Amino acid sequence: MISFSRAYQRVIAHWRIFIASLIAVFAIYQLIYPDEFGRFVDMAFLAIFVMLIASQFFWVRRVLDVVERFLPGKRRRIWLAVVAFLIYLFFFIYSYPSIESTNDHVFRAADPRLSSVLIVATFWWWLVASWTGFGLVMVFWTADLATRSAAWVYRKVRQVAAGHLAAPAPGTIALDPPSPARRRFLEQSAVAISAAPFVAAAYGLLYERLDVEITHQHIKLARLPKAFEGFRIAQLSDLHISPFMTADQLRRCVAMTNGAKADLIVMTGDYITWDPEAQADVVEALAGLRAPYGVFGCLGNHEEEGLTEDSITRLFAAHGIGMLREESVPIRMRGETINLMGIDCPRSLSNEEAEARRDLSRRLQRLRVMPDMVNILLSHYPDVFDRAAELGIDLTLAGHTHGGQLSLEFIHRGLSLAHLLSRYDSGWYEKAGSQVYVNRGIGTVGFPIRFGARPEITVLELSRLP
Ligand SMILES: [Fe+2]
Numbered sequence: 001m002i003s004f005s006r007a008y009q010r011v012i013a014h015w016r017i018f019i020a021s022l023i024a025v026f027a028i029y030q031l032i033y034p035d036e037f038g039r040f041v042d043m044a045f046l047a048i049f050v051m052l053i054a055s056q057f058f059w060v061r062r063v064l065d066v067v068e069r070f071l072p073g074k075r076r077r078i079w080l081a082v083v084a085f086l087i088y089l090f091f092f093i094y095s096y097p098s099i100e101s102t103n104d105h106v107f108r109a110a111d112p113r114l115s116s117v118l119i120v121a122t123f124w125w126w127l128v129a130s131w132t133g134f135g136l137v138m139v140f141w142t143a144d145l146a147t148r149s150a151a152w153v154y155r156k157v158r159q160v161a162a163g164h165l166a167a168p169a170p171g172t173i174a175l176d177p178p179s180p181a182r183r184r185f186l187e188q189s190a191v192a193i194s195a196a197p198f199v200a201a202a203y204g205l206l207y208e209r210l211d212v213e214i215t216h217q218h219i220k221l222a223r224l225p226k227a228f229e230g231f232r233i234a235q236l237s238d239l240h241i242s243p244f245m246t247a248d249q250l251r252r253c254v255a256m257t258n259g260a261k262a263d264l265i266v267m268t269g270d271y272i273t274w275d276p277e278a279q280a281d282v283v284e285a286l287a288g289l290r291a292p293y294g295v296f297g298c299l300g301n302h303e304e305e306g307l308t309e310d311s312i313t314r315l316f317a318a319h320g321i322g323m324l325r326e327e328s329v330p331i332r333m334r335g336e337t338i339n340l341m342g343i344d345c346p347r348s349l350s351n352e353e354a355e356a357r358r359d360l361s362r363r364l365q366r367l368r369v370m371p372d373m374v375n376i377l378l379s380h381y382p383d384v385f386d387r388a389a390e391l392g393i394d395l396t397l398a399g400h401t402h403g404g405q406l407s408l409e410f411i412h413r414g415l416s417l418a419h420l421l422s423r424y425d426s427g428w429y430e431k432a433g434s435q436v437y438v439n440r441g442i443g444t445v446g447f448p449i450r451f452g453a454r455p456e457i458t459v460l461e462l463s464r465l466p
Pocket of ligand 1: 238240270300400401402441445
């Protein structure tokens with residue numbers, strides 16, 4: 001019989017295989033029993049999680065390497081490692097509520113004190129930068145390995161062609177070690193690549209997150225009444241009031257929106273983050289929005305998850321802002337009309353209720369899609385677009401994705417975390433004569449960082465198709 005300690009020794013000796021097996025078992029389980037998001041998203045989140053854990057080991061090891069080089073004395077190094085670990089633990093435990101989003105943790109997540117904001121911000125900066133940095137180092141290593149492998153294959157082929165191939169040991173492939181000059185170049189490149197995400201995350205935290213952009217989008221509609229030629233709609237989304245998007249910062253966005261002089265202002269949900277107590281503050285900040293044809297909105301999943309749907313609707317109504325909850329409102333100009341509609345978010349309702357509310361056809365029938373009018377739908381989730389297009393809704397305005405918050409869409413469309421949430425991740429899409437615009441939003445959820453996904457106020461200008 002194998003003793004427990006021997007079995008334990010074996011597990012430790014083969015811990016990499018053990019952990020890889022655990023991950024594989026979990027992945028297989030998720031593939032067999034996918035959750036509501038589907039297999040692709042499950043696997044993507046698992047990959048992100050595994051990379052996150054691996055990145056922490058990787059960077060801690062790198063930090064210890066540096067410490068070992070500059071700090072003499074083993075004892076001192078051990079003490080430093082212990083202190084560093086305790087600081088790491090403190091940052092993690094303190095900031096945990098900003099990862100865990102249940103209502104039990106809203107107090108800490110919404111703590112506006114400067115010390116709290118600094119701790120949570122530093123934690124997220126480290127986590128996002130170490131994760132992306134690790135990803136880049138992996139890509140770099142893979143590219144280096146591929147290059148060396150290709151060079152090895154090339155040399156062997158040439159040797160075979162020359163007729164003097166030395167027989168390799170069975171089952172072994174020994175790549176040549178890099179030369180000293182190449183090794184130096186690789187080390188310098190690795191340092192530069194590793195540092196870049198830490199600089200980029202700091203930029204995204206301190207600057208881009210607050211660098212609100214007004215984007216302009218022309219929307220051509222075949223059935224647009226003449227009176228609405230040039231009609232301008234300003235769209236705000238995902239305000240997410242929090243210590244990282246304060247009421248004052250929101251008032252700045254309100255001033256920018258009013259300055260755009262739109263005819264109509266719409267908002268596509270997520271006014272609060274996790275804290276229901278913040279609803280009065282966000283409504284008060286947004287109450288300053290002004291447009292000749294009114295201010296309307298729909299609710300987001302955060303209102304629904306924070307159980308604030310009814311209360312925030314009443315607060316908005318008291319300031320003359322209409323939340324369109326499975327209802328529509330006519331926008332009239334010089335005897336002509338367009339139909340503005342809004343729907344709620346269905347995610348965390350009980351199954352039966354959610355099913356009924358997900359039945360977009362039934363819901364939109366209740367809304368009365370007008371066959372002889374331009375219909376504009378406000379929906380927090382962009383995924384309703386497929387059904388909206390089938391029903392002949394001319395234009396859907398959505399949010400929810402935040403443009404991924406981390407995005408490389410300036411390199412290629414779709415290279416964004418938002419792609420995990422929706423295939424309509426940000427910007428304009430068209431399908432069967434119907435259009436959707438997905439706004440990147442103003443605030444943040446989770447990590448208070450935006451990179452490649454500036455906060456956005458959209459001004460959509462309507463015109464008739466010639
Ligand atoms: Fe959101």
